[in-house]
Amino acid sequence: MKIFHGLFQNNFSVYSQIEERKVLAERWFRDLRDIICRNFVNLERDLHSSAEFERKIWQRNGGGGGEISLLTNGRVFEKVGVNISTVYGTFSQEFAEEIPGTSNDNREFWASGISLVAHPLSPHIPTAHMNTRMIVTQKSWFGGGADITPCLSNIQLVEDFHNAMKKTCDKYNRRYYNCFKKECDEYFFIRHRNEPRGAGGIFYDYLNTNKWNHDFGFNRAVGESFLSIYSSIIKQNMTFGWTEGEKEIQLQKRGRYVEFNLLYDRGTRFGLMTGGNIDAILMSLPPIATWPGK
Amino acid sequence: MKIFHGLFQNNFSVYSQIEERKVLAERWFRDLRDIICRNFVNLERDLHSSAEFERKIWQRNGGGGGEISLLTNGRVFEKVGVNISTVYGTFSQEFAEEIPGTSNDNREFWASGISLVAHPLSPHIPTAHMNTRMIVTQKSWFGGGADITPCLSNIQLVEDFHNAMKKTCDKYNRRYYNCFKKECDEYFFIRHRNEPRGAGGIFYDYLNTNKWNHDFGFNRAVGESFLSIYSSIIKQNMTFGWTEGEKEIQLQKRGRYVEFNLLYDRGTRFGLMTGGNIDAILMSLPPIATWPGK
Numbered sequence: 001m002k003i004f005h006g007l008f009q010n011n012f013s014v015y016s017q018i019e020e021r022k023v024l025a026e027r028w029f030r031d032l033r034d035i036i037c038r039n040f041v042n043l044e045r046d047l048h049s050s051a052e053f054e055r056k057i058w059q060r061n062g063g064g065g066g067e068i069s070l071l072t073n074g075r076v077f078e079k080v081g082v083n084i085s086t087v088y089g090t091f092s093q094e095f096a097e098e099i100p101g102t103s104n105d106n107r108e109f110w111a112s113g114i115s116l117v118a119h120p121l122s123p124h125i126p127t128a129h130m131n132t133r134m135i136v137t138q139k140s141w142f143g144g145g146a147d148i149t150p151c152l153s154n155i156q157l158v159e160d161f162h163n164a165m166k167k168t169c170d171k172y173n174r175r176y177y178n179c180f181k182k183e184c185d186e187y188f189f190i191r192h193r194n195e196p197r198g199a200g201g202i203f204y205d206y207l208n209t210n211k212w213n214h215d216f217g218f219n220r221a222v223g224e225s226f227l228s229i230y231s232s233i234i235k236q237n238m239t240f241g242w243t244e245g246e247k248e249i250q251l252q253k254r255g256r257y258v259e260f261n262l263l264y265d266r267g268t269r270f271g272l273m274t275g276g277n278i279d280a281i282l283m284s285l286p287p288i289a290t291w292p293g294k
Numbered sequence: 295m296k297i298f299h300g301l302f303q304n305n306f307s308v309y310s311q312i313e314e315r316k317v318l319a320e321r322w323f324r325d326l327r328d329i330i331c332r333n334f335v336n337l338e339r340d341l342h343s344s345a346e347f348e349r350k351i352w353q354r355n356g357g358g359g360g361e362i363s364l365l366t367n368g369r370v371f372e373k374v375g376v377n378i379s380t381v382y383g384t385f386s387q388e389f390a391e392e393i394p395g396t397s398n399d400n401r402e403f404w405a406s407g408i409s410l411v412a413h414p415l416s417p418h419i420p421t422a423h424m425n426t427r428m429i430v431t432q433k434s435w436f437g438g439g440a441d442i443t444p445c446l447s448n449i450q451l452v453e454d455f456h457n458a459m460k461k462t463c464d465k466y467n468r469r470y471y472n473c474f475k476k477e478c479d480e481y482f483f484i485r486h487r488n489e490p491r492g493a494g495g496i497f498y499d500y501l502n503t504n505k506w507n508h509d510f511g512f513n514r515a516v517g518e519s520f521l522s523i524y525s526s527i528i529k530q531n532m533t534f535g536w537t538e539g540e541k542e543i544q545l546q547k548r549g550r551y552v553e554f555n556l557l558y559d560r561g562t563r564f565g566l567m568t569g570g571n572i573d574a575i576l577m578s579l580p581p582i583a584t585w586p587g588k
Contacts, residue, residue: 054588070587079587192566255579262556263566272486272557285549285585292581293364293373293573294348 049075063089081283101139123250126150143205146226149198164229254286343369357383375577395433417544420444437499443492458523548580
């Protein structure tokens with residue numbers, strides 16, 4: 001009787017701990033979304049634009065859903081989307097094989113996260129991408145990253161972004177930055193053009209050090225430091241004018257962004273091939289892109 | 295001795311027959327390219343535009359090459375590319391398995407063809423695609439097709455295009471049109487949006503009736519009748535004005551064209567993944583496309 005009681009307590013406590021963590025993570029992604037949107041709208045106000053985010057809730061067949069926040073035609077952002085989602089259910093047998101912590105008996109999953117892609121109006125401000133997430137199968141881990149794609153050469157800006165990411169990484173583990181920067185460079189590479197998508201940043205997956213608070217702290221810090229450095233980059237560059245030629249360079253660079261996202265991005269391809277929410281998945285595509293062909 | 299002589303004659307005659315056919319096919323694709331370019335430039339002249347095709351020759355690592363003809367910023371065509379190519383060599387073992395007439399001992403291939411994608415300036419004129427080719431392994435066959443993607447609804451125009459394709463098909467085989475139309479509809483379908491790419495046309499592959507002249511004749515007729523009906527559609531619509539809203543619809547429709555070509559088109563994906571000529575492969579992408587996100 002005592003043993004049964006102990007087992008029950010233990011199971012119950014493991015159960016409630018992961019459930020509590022899910023709640024905390026989901027709540028954080030929502031809070032971060034709110035902070036980011038407020039921040040970006042304030043940047044629009046600085047340029048006397050009245051652009052606002054529009055919200056769209058979507059449901060997922062099979063369990064869960066999410067909310068897209070989209071701001072278009074701003075003076076800072078030509079298009080910026082912030083998507084939060086919490087989805088759960090059972091992986092297909094085929095997909096489960098690629099995912100840690102699943103077995104033939106148990107292919108259940110839960111995933112929550114935030115994903116952001118910003119396409120600024122000015123070619124002086126880089127396109128930016130940030131995504132952090134928590135995944136739970138029979139294991140649990142964090143993943144995410146942040147990276148920028150400048151159109152015009154600006155060494156200082158790229159250095160500032162990487163320094164901010166490094167500072168955040170270093171607070172948690174002195175090895176993180178080098179390792180996660182390398183993963184980012186390898187992932188965001190346009191193979192058919194033999195060129196990087198942008199100027200990189202950090203990218204990590206399957207992060208579980210057995211110290212959940214540490215890992216969750218790092219995940220939160222990535223989101224916060226991304227917002228801080230990207231806002232700072234925007235403020236430093238948003239009042240500069242640009243030429244038609246500079247805008248054209250931006251539109252062509254965006255064409256390559258489209259090529260990467262549709263040809264190589266695992267999330268985009270997986271989402272589209274498995275009936276995910278199209279608006280949420282294709283939120284990342286630029287408002288306008290060009291392929292002049294020469 | 296007589297037997298050897300006979301064998302030699304026979305082999306020689308088979309050899310020279312296929313070589314002669316290769317020459318005829320390659321010459322035709324080049325002739326068709328010239329006819330099309332001349333025709334399209336004349337359409338530009340009708341609108342008092344001095345736009346010209348620019349030519350770019352490319353070599354293929356492994357054997358052969360091609361020539362891109364690209365006209366941009368015309369008054370009829372915002373961008374139109376016509377590519378001819380003749381390539382040969384040895385298929386990779388992996389790819390050879392998908393191709394008829396290859397074996398472990400012999401994975402050699404020869405392929406020649408023409409490929410055209412036209413993105414007109416006017417939203418009243420549909421985007422058009424035409425491609426015909428001859429492939430030789432230890433077997434040989436023709437493939438190709440022609441289809442249009444209107445942005446604005448125009449039932450008559452779509453009917454005219456299909457009638458022209460049907461008329462051409464019917465001259466060769468009364469079953470071709472229904473069969474090739476179905477293949478076209480199935481192939482040019484944007485699965486994640488559950489919608490067709492455009493208004494269809496015809497699409498065929500592995501065409502070999504054992505009457506080479508018949509098959510080659512059909513292949514030529516597809517190119518010729520495409521040029522004839524598309525030129526006629528252009529002439530009927532090229533003088534109409536359009537609203538900003540109609541242009542926006544066109545740019546969004548082009549976004550979906552990009553989605554199809556990068557996510558699903560076998561030729562595009564295969565070409566990019568195996569180090570083909572990027573300019574020739576991505577010639578199909580529109581000059582400008584939009585994803586407004588709502």
